Amino acid sequence: MAITGATMSFIPVFGFGSAVLTGILATSVATQAAEPQEFELRVEVSQLRNAKGVVHVCLTMDQANFPDCKSDARAHRLSVAASKAGELTFRHLASGTYALSIIHDENGNGKLDTFAKIPREGFGFSGNPPMRFGPPKFGEASFTLTPGPNLQVVKMRYLL
Secondary structure: OHHHHHHHHHHHHHHHHHHHHHHHHHHHHHHHHHOOOOEEEEEEEEOOOOOOOEEEEEEEOOHHHOOOOOOOOOOEEEEEEHHHOOEEEEEEEOOOEEEEEEEEEOOOOOOOOEEOOEEOOEEEEOOOOOOEOEOOOHHHHEEEOOOOOOEEEEEOEOOO
């Protein structure tokens, strides 16, 4: 009888502990699901022609404002000296589908210079889509951020 009593008193305690543990785990999982995840994107810029000027980078989720991002208030922009543009990092990004455009502004005037609508300075896009007439569409340069490391290697192109 004493053993049965001890066993009986142990079962309710164990059962209560399991319910509490299950509740804690469920609350923890619900809290994690409710908190938005932040992502990080590392961008490697390759084949930069020289270290002159500035490299301007635009990261957007807005198809209508790709590739220049001028009217996209939510775009992530970064401008760095070309000499320091080998590897760039965007932090605290929301999950989603993005496209990236890069300009090598060699003369530092803040824009992509053209001659007869042909770029005179370097440019590049996420995914390195093939070049046709004009810049690629959002879908050709888009990628989705995933948990863990995200890397885009962008090859700079120069036409003139």
